[in-house]
Amino acid sequence: MPRLRPVFTATAALTALLGLAPAALGQDTAAQPAIDTGTTAWMLVSTTLVLLMIPGLALFYGGLARTKNVLGTMMHSFAAMAIIGVSWVIVGYAMCFGTSVSGVIGWDSGLLFLNKIDGTVSDAGIPDLVFAMFQGKFAIITPALIAGAFAERVRFRGYCIFILLWSLLVYCPLCHIIWGGGFLTGKAIDFAGGSVIHISAGFAGLVAALYLGARRGYPRTAMHPNNLTMTLLGAGLLWVGWFGFNAGSSVASGLVTAQALTATQAAAAAGALSWILLEAMVHKKATSLGLVSGILAGLVAITPAAGDVAVPGALILGFIASPLCYGAILLKGKLGYDDTLDVFGLHGVAGIVGGIGLTFFLRDMRGSIFTEGWNTQLWYQVEGILLSAVYSSTVTLILVVLIDKTVGLRLSDRDQEAGMDHALHGEHGYGLIHVN
Amino acid sequence: MPRLRPVFTATAALTALLGLAPAALGQDTAAQPAIDTGTTAWMLVSTTLVLLMIPGLALFYGGLARTKNVLGTMMHSFAAMAIIGVSWVIVGYAMCFGTSVSGVIGWDSGLLFLNKIDGTVSDAGIPDLVFAMFQGKFAIITPALIAGAFAERVRFRGYCIFILLWSLLVYCPLCHIIWGGGFLTGKAIDFAGGSVIHISAGFAGLVAALYLGARRGYPRTAMHPNNLTMTLLGAGLLWVGWFGFNAGSSVASGLVTAQALTATQAAAAAGALSWILLEAMVHKKATSLGLVSGILAGLVAITPAAGDVAVPGALILGFIASPLCYGAILLKGKLGYDDTLDVFGLHGVAGIVGGIGLTFFLRDMRGSIFTEGWNTQLWYQVEGILLSAVYSSTVTLILVVLIDKTVGLRLSDRDQEAGMDHALHGEHGYGLIHVN
Amino acid sequence: MPRLRPVFTATAALTALLGLAPAALGQDTAAQPAIDTGTTAWMLVSTTLVLLMIPGLALFYGGLARTKNVLGTMMHSFAAMAIIGVSWVIVGYAMCFGTSVSGVIGWDSGLLFLNKIDGTVSDAGIPDLVFAMFQGKFAIITPALIAGAFAERVRFRGYCIFILLWSLLVYCPLCHIIWGGGFLTGKAIDFAGGSVIHISAGFAGLVAALYLGARRGYPRTAMHPNNLTMTLLGAGLLWVGWFGFNAGSSVASGLVTAQALTATQAAAAAGALSWILLEAMVHKKATSLGLVSGILAGLVAITPAAGDVAVPGALILGFIASPLCYGAILLKGKLGYDDTLDVFGLHGVAGIVGGIGLTFFLRDMRGSIFTEGWNTQLWYQVEGILLSAVYSSTVTLILVVLIDKTVGLRLSDRDQEAGMDHALHGEHGYGLIHVN
Amino acid sequence: MKLVIAIIQPDKLDEVRQALIDAEIGRVTVSRCTGHGRTGDIDLYRGQEVSPNLVPKTRLEIAVNDAFVDRTVDTILTAAKHSGGEKGDGKIMVLPIDDCIRISTGERGGDAI
Amino acid sequence: MKLVIAIIQPDKLDEVRQALIDAEIGRVTVSRCTGHGRTGDIDLYRGQEVSPNLVPKTRLEIAVNDAFVDRTVDTILTAAKHSGGEKGDGKIMVLPIDDCIRISTGERGGDAI
């Protein structure tokens, strides 16, 4: 069937072009560590759970948007699945976990298309591909988090370009520096991504929101969530997925995994409880959005700390994160800028609370890195947070300005009025109102 | 940074106050059983799956409420996550699985804040924390189940106090008695919580519904589910989560686990099929609410039996549970009391069906406890059910009366008319109707 | 308690009647392979994940239907859970994986009610029941997929009979032939069900849609999705579940599992990206339905190939599947037949793309079967696809004609206008519009 | 000029619209409402038959010139009936209009209808 | 014949309907609307009080014969008030009707109301 050969050759050419040796084919798998099926199973599950967080986030954010923007808002998360999903396997993993180039970025052309690790097993007894997939989900969710800050007023095309560049220029370096062998690896404690994920996304959101300006009509016009039941379900899925996010970050299926899961559960519950208690005191009413915001605050706060604090510490972190986020959101109202879905107020603030706060509740099991005492550790923590905040803010600012001036990022007033769903996607979220 | 020390000291003081030795820090982990990563993985997953049931339940119940009560109804489940989530790690686990005090309640101050088990591994090869978390999810879902019985007419504050007290005074003792080393442990077969969970919740719901009286307008006014698609999704998530609930209750990843999962699957399908066949015969129409009610009936009926009956038994239990629940719900209509979402009609009735029915289909693998013959076993079963029913009813009645007379439990007629969402939570479920 | 004995005896009689030896009771479990708890854990999880796909599919399809048909459409998936859920444990498994009868169908009366495997362990180190349950979920989802092709115009009773017969007469033979020891087993590569599931369902849908004719008003009347947010969530759950579907099909928790998961992730992302890029080029707008259709196209295309192609191959398969499906759907518009939710356009087309396309990207690890060279393999692939397509089409045609002429399959025009929810199920999806 | 308001059964909407178009009455505004009718729209709820006291209906508003009133009413009368007229088929009301303006052009009166 | 249109608070719907039935006015059409009122329907959004500028309301339409107009208006007036009259309780409008037709039977005028 010679008609089909060209395709075959084309691929071969493509592979050759990219310098990919056909690694998997001749690989010697004898000298590898044995696979631990149990750990592999849990890491596969964790990968799946973190994937579940992305539709969860789409629901969480989508429910809070106005009816006319519900699809556009959900698309921000789904587009991250498509775009970063592809870029991660091509270059993202290589940039995060390749050989360190001066401690700030990784690179290894053998890791392009995950070629080199197609058949290898890591020391933890899991196929390297599983780790790459697990990390890939983190890379997907981080830019999707930012989207909440400028929801309801961003063009889709510009957004897509933004998250791709942000992922390569902000996420990958930070991930490499703190986790992948860069200059802060092994110093700052960031169990599952307080700095790398939540603080970097929080500050990116803040900067982008400030640059793009408020939505048309904000804050004069009341902007009501179109469907809070969706937001509640989203929060539920996020909590569920976070077990993979945090407990999976142990890259094991053992004691630390259990501790991370326990801390996650305790902090989420404490965050939720603390938020509704506060609302009950202030307004005599506990809201459902408050409860789920508290869940999120607790989950974010425990993220950097999950494997390293015990139950009392987790409860306290969750408990204090909520009032601080609450305060930050009120402050936003005062300052008048428009962080649509409070990405900074939740992820930025709770990320800092967790990153700093964990120093005081460490279980002290990780040995070596603590020999220098807790105030050294505190300094490492501050360093990690500052680095993420400053670096992410700076590059984000450059990106949004560039993109807005070229392809356009801010949605025109007319399109904002018509709604993103119709103007950008040619769709309507709910056909309910169509009588036919 | 001396300014931060006070926090640190405060925690230390708190810990000391509660009599918590800093157990985890100096713990000797050498003599422990080795961790089985596979079993640990499955138990972590089961914990996650049972967590998923709680948003699932929120959807299931929420979809059946009227539009004006949808958030209030979902909040019942979410509040349980927050409140019992915190109380469980503080005292709940100690009261269920601590050293037995006269066979009726557990206690061990070392288990407060899960302190003593922070680094220990159980004989099953899983960290004790995983078991504590798995059990914690059961503790969360049980009071959330009750909420369905008095949905649409309960004050949020009173509800929160109710579930906290109910969890401590009803759930913990029952859990201890039947599972945690109390006087029925090892006698009554209750694989995953027929008595402890469904029967206790079913009777509590019945009693509370009777005491609080019917909703304003019931049964004269037609009260339509606001969103059955939500209920269907909820049922789907419950089925999914129930695999963790039942198969996880084997605390293993092996043969019994597989058997429990198989029985669960078979019974759920049989329950669903039986309900729609019945409807098709009676009304010439099969409803979607009927199908999912059948799923639930099947799942509840198999819960006490999951690990101990084979496929034919599971099919039969599922098949007979549905018509009996159906009948009970029709009877409710006749008797005229208002168990809003049929907590008794589903969980109470199907729990009894399973608890009694399993005696006739036992696989007879568990050995010793059956040497006394099946009618002895039947008596144990009845004993367990009666105990749960009577004890739960009694304490529930005391609690609802006390709470209603003090902080208030029944929602005023005016607030019922305005809807819980607006009156209690200051929110609206759907912004769809807001034109802007 | 003699009153209860009759039931006991009745079961015994039933069991005896069906020729079921009480296998599990006296079974010798000593000579079995040891259980691998890790692999068992992952396979339990995979089973759960594939179960999750069914509510996922219900949401995906349900959201695309019109408001008046939303429950009826979701019921198609849920009914499959009930009906095939029961038939599978009774006879389905025996027909797929029993001893081969002339290479076209399996049979083993000991497998009825899964009796013989109640306590056995397979060579992969997992209880046989887990494998049976995992496969059972595939059996459930396949007929549910077909339902999309004739959504909004089919009677519920006829549909129920159709899927039961289709499952027994089409699915079971195909499954046996390609996977269960039949004449194509070990020849055609169909890792997780490209032919067995997607192509067979795609062609069945096509044939049924052609026979039943278009919906009343099609294509003159615009028929709007009632709730695209539901469809998006459904797509998210499908992606999540597909990790179980594909990676679980390795029946392991190791290297191939990881490779299958990686390929799945890469292809889904590539499919989504490719679809929105295409839309952006053609319409200057990327739609959310397009993005999720692309996810589906990618997932279907990688299904037969998941364990056997590396990242570049997966990306390419995903990337080309979307435009081909897109084209097929446009063609449908031209040809004017009414495949309501594009079952053929997505599952049929992408299944063929994957089944043929994989030949050019094989990792070449499976050894022996490739010694004959890739064009032999290509021929096996074509054979598998042709077999599924022709066999499924033929039997489906017979079934729909028979059922339509007897119990009735096409919904009357009047009932189509009133909507399936009201006419067939006596319900309404959304009570939102009820003002009370 | 008159405003014809018709409350009909939702399942008749498509037919009525088609009939109106065939009678050259091309403009109409449709909304959802629920009515307190004599008839029951029986739903099932866990084995119980539930008859809602407010039944979903569809509301049409059609502004017409005086000469078209009868044709409009007759068309609806014919198309909205279930097999010769059933309870719950609905009602038509005719209200006077003082003025009518087309927004895009500013035309007034009969021309703007 | 008159068309009585009443915009009321959603939580009063049940009471108003019951009162109308008690006053032997059994037919009514109900729909949802939102109004630009003077009053605030305060919602909470993450600790901030949000006062929507369009407040959900319920709209009743009742076609009555002239003799019934006063009774209808008075009934609504009484039943729709919150504790003696609050801002936002709503408004009643009375419009003339030229004709009314029952679809099922074709009856016209006063009999068809």
Next chain:
Amino acid sequence: MKLVIAIIQPDKLDEVRQALIDAEIGRVTVSRCTGHGRTGDIDLYRGQEVSPNLVPKTRLEIAVNDAFVDRTVDTILTAAKHSGGEKGDGKIMVLPIDDCIRISTGERGGDAI
């Protein structure tokens, strides 16, 4: 007294409301409807352009005293136009009102508007 009914494009609601408030017409009732217009609201469905035959519209009802009718109509005319008037911008109808009652106080007639 007159009842001004305007069917406008949903995306113009905010502007129209603001313009009315600026013209001191502060009360309005808003609801959703769909209209059978001449214009297409093109949606995409898997690569196909779908033009719904019923397009979502927004319906305003404003009860005004006779002196305000022109001002109301003119305000809407100006604010609801898309760049000088496009197909589908909608329609305004003016109906007579016999009486108007404020529920909270029982005031009647012009004062209650």
